[in-house]
Amino acid sequence: MAPCPTPAEHRDPDGRLRRVVVLGASGFIGRQVSAAVRAAGGEPLLVARRPLAGATARCLPLDLIGDGPDALSRLLDTERPSAVVNAAGAVWSREPETMRQANHTLVETVLAALAGATWRPRLVHLGSVFEYAPPPPGTALDERAPTRPTTPYGQSKLQGTRAVLAASAQGRADAVVLRLSNVIGAGTSPSSLLGQVAAQLRAAEAGREAVVRVSPLRASRDFVDVRDTADAVLAALTRPVGGQVINIGRGEAVPVRSMVERLIAAGGRPARIVEGAGAGVRTGTGLDWMQVATGTARRLLGWSARHSLDSSAQELWRAATARPAPVTGPPAAQH
Structure with missing residues (x-):
């Protein structure tokens, strides 16, 4: 060998x-x-x-x-x-x-x-x-x-x-x-929560308020x-x-709702969020709070996150609008 x-x-x-x-x-x-x-x-x-x-x-x-x-x-x-x-x-x-x-x-x-x-x-x-x-x-x-x-x-x-x-x-x-x-970012899966939010925003009629239907946004994630x-x-x-x-990771726990709001802002169109148990199948991840300690990455790799979450949302939206519009449905999970 x-x-x-x-x-x-x-x-x-x-x-x-x-x-x-x-x-x-x-x-x-x-x-x-x-x-x-x-x-x-x-x-x-x-x-x-x-x-x-x-x-x-x-x-x-x-x-x-x-x-x-x-x-x-x-x-x-x-x-x-x-x-x-x-x-x-x-x-x-x-x-x-x-x-x-x-x-x-x-x-x-x-x-x-x-x-x-x-x-x-x-x-x-x-x-x-x-x-x-x-x-x-x-x-x-x-x-x-x-x-x-x-x-x-x-x-x-x-x-x-x-x-x-x-x-x-x-x-x-x-x-x-x-x-x-x-x-997250350009190429985020269309089946993910943010991917489905992007699809709902795209499907909204021009000039009318989009309705973004999601399961309850209680989690905070890194x-x-x-x-x-x-x-x-x-x-x-x-x-x-x-x-x-x-x-x-970035080293901070961010409310999932705030990421949905960032994506709506990136889309530049009026929208309101409707949360409800029937809006999507909520997959239990067991991690409704997630914050990652990044000290090892800094020490061993000389690495830390550089891109802002606003930039991530903008890149996600840019890539989503470059794809053919999908058939929309409720978000499958919060992840």
Whole structure:
């Protein structure tokens, strides 16, 4: 087995990033990570189950679970990337078995591929703060917080994280886990709360007040811009942080209602919010209060969030209005 490259080997002599394989490149975060790698002078290789229309980088169609680890091992040995970013996985409102497959089985496949390849890139795995136990309101989650998730999503993400950390501890992978808070910005999923709010605003008749129907907005969450998230990934590609878990967030709990109001302001059209139990299916996340302690990210990655939440809302709206108008429905969840 070839030795893992040292962090300095993840860059060319002139300091630029080299080739980076992005798993889940068709997703919200994967697209932004790919763009950030390219902007930093690196070469992103986009891996997704289907070819990506309009991709500006090389796309390699690959079904990570269906094709098994050997296909990814061959890709790593052929392309010899400096790093792999695992941005693949399933999100809320999926069947528990789907989340288990996408958030745990897929991770085991990636780790088996890394172990089977002769080339050893750094792995940056994207976890979730929903892996933690629900904290008391006012408590900032740091990396020492207990991991007792209360949802199938959090449980499946924690299984993936544990697999990555075990592989790192056993020397089977040079890996780091970034536990992400609520990521927002351009490309936010249309099925998310803010994605559905954007859809309702777009569907309103011109010149008339929009009615935004949502389930009760009681939660406060730590929101982080997808551009800041991509910057954290870039830092983790090259810093000596193997075997670590690092929380990524803004470090503040923001009422979900205020984010809805920011998005309405970004849309620039009159709107009123109607909250009600029947306005949407509320998915119990177990984390109605979320604030992330960011000291580890600052210390190990030299990273902190730079983009304002107003900017995040404006980017979300800009991207939403660039897409064809969807058929609207009530928000599926607060997340």
